[in-house]
Amino acid sequence: MPLSWAPDTVSGVVDLATTELERGGELLVKKALAGLAHGACLEVRGESPHLRTHLRAWCRGHGHELLPSTDRNLIVRGHDDGARWSNATRAGAARASEANAVRDAPPPSWGLAARGALVEAGTREFHFHLGRKDELWADDVGDLYRQALASQWDPERAIPWSAVLEHPAEVEDALVQILTYLIENETAALVVPARFASQVHPHFRETMQLLAVQAADEARHVEVFTRRALLCRAELGTSSAGGQASLQTLVEEADFEMASFLLSVLGEGTFVNLLTFLRRHAPDDCSAEIFRLTSQDEARHVAFAMAHLMRHARKNPQLRERFANAVEQRHDALRDTAGLNQEVFDSLVLLAAGGWSRPQIERGHDAVVELTREMDIGRRKRLQKLGFDASAAAELSALHTRNFM
Ligand SMILES: [Fe+2]
Numbered sequence: 001m002p003l004s005w006a007p008d009t010v011s012g013v014v015d016l017a018t019t020e021l022e023r024g025g026e027l028l029v030k031k032a033l034a035g036l037a038h039g040a041c042l043e044v045r046g047e048s049p050h051l052r053t054h055l056r057a058w059c060r061g062h063g064h065e066l067l068p069s070t071d072r073n074l075i076v077r078g079h080d081d082g083a084r085w086s087n088a089t090r091a092g093a094a095r096a097s098e099a100n101a102v103r104d105a106p107p108p109s110w111g112l113a114a115r116g117a118l119v120e121a122g123t124r125e126f127h128f129h130l131g132r133k134d135e136l137w138a139d140d141v142g143d144l145y146r147q148a149l150a151s152q153w154d155p156e157r158a159i160p161w162s163a164v165l166e167h168p169a170e171v172e173d174a175l176v177q178i179l180t181y182l183i184e185n186e187t188a189a190l191v192v193p194a195r196f197a198s199q200v201h202p203h204f205r206e207t208m209q210l211l212a213v214q215a216a217d218e219a220r221h222v223e224v225f226t227r228r229a230l231l232c233r234a235e236l237g238t239s240s241a242g243g244q245a246s247l248q249t250l251v252e253e254a255d256f257e258m259a260s261f262l263l264s265v266l267g268e269g270t271f272v273n274l275l276t277f278l279r280r281h282a283p284d285d286c287s288a289e290i291f292r293l294t295s296q297d298e299a300r301h302v303a304f305a306m307a308h309l310m311r312h313a314r315k316n317p318q319l320r321e322r323f324a325n326a327v328e329q330r331h332d333a334l335r336d337t338a339g340l341n342q343e344v345f346d347s348l349v350l351l352a353a354g355g356w357s358r359p360q361i362e363r364g365h366d367a368v369v370e371l372t373r374e375m376d377i378g379r380r381k382r383l384q385k386l387g388f389d390a391s392a393a394a395e396l397s398a399l400h401t402r403n404f405m
């Protein structure tokens, strides 16, 4: 049989010595072939008596050739597996800062592949509802995600749970009622980003990660509000039908941008004012620290919603019209509900009052009225940043749910 190779055409040698091909030897052969040009010959040496048989089978399975030879030499002609990857697509670039790294509409066939990976042709399609850059991307989303991670806090260590509590029992009752209300609002704020996180095309990795951290923030808020409420009381306060009706309109909003606008721009934005107020009037160091830390988290949630919605509203002015419609529809849907739980309003007054004397109650009432004014100013500012003029912003702010969130 004529030799189909000549000894001087061998471009490389790999010596497996006593290593069997199926015990890591194939990795050594692959590595040696990878260093050679397409079609080049590799001499494989080894002491295993089965090497020729195993190598022939391995070559067949991997598209290489074991060349016929009459002596003990084993010569493999390598064929790179370029064909397999010739129709593959580079799924953008891993680093969002690289030009064209994040695509406007990544194909469903990129699926779960890491952004920047080489994706084999024929990969099955995944169906993510949120797959367009305009609807979910913010240019600083990577920075916001890193800030969110750096700002995580451990409730056990961050909160002074054994702080002295010296306030009147009625003020504690008011605080427990407010916390009960906060818990259900935080639950809505957890459910919404958690749901959308699972719908984001993983190409938009930073948005997916940020929503996941946001949900984790809310889980922590639920925990600390619950733990503080149960610090001195065996039972929680009331949950009103009107409050839950308001939250249901958020939880059931199917459109990410509308949910983000209603929940984060209007609701969580309003909550930043509420939590700041609660910190100012907190009757003890423990609750003051809880309200300080949770308001910081909320400010981040608002910042992301503002960033991605401002980006989109700049490119698509019709988005504002849809926002306005969403506020009006929500207002109409809640027209016949009470809005804020009356017990919550009364509790806010009593908390700010600090006691039941008439001057205290007057002061507490004035403080809550001032709070609602601050909330309105904040909402109008954010609406104007999204491009609404002053009068439209005032009108929409006035239609925001009385439940605050
Ligand atoms: Fe929260």
Ligand SMILES: [Fe+2]
Pocket: 189, 218, 268, 297, 298, 301
């Ligand atoms: Fe939040």
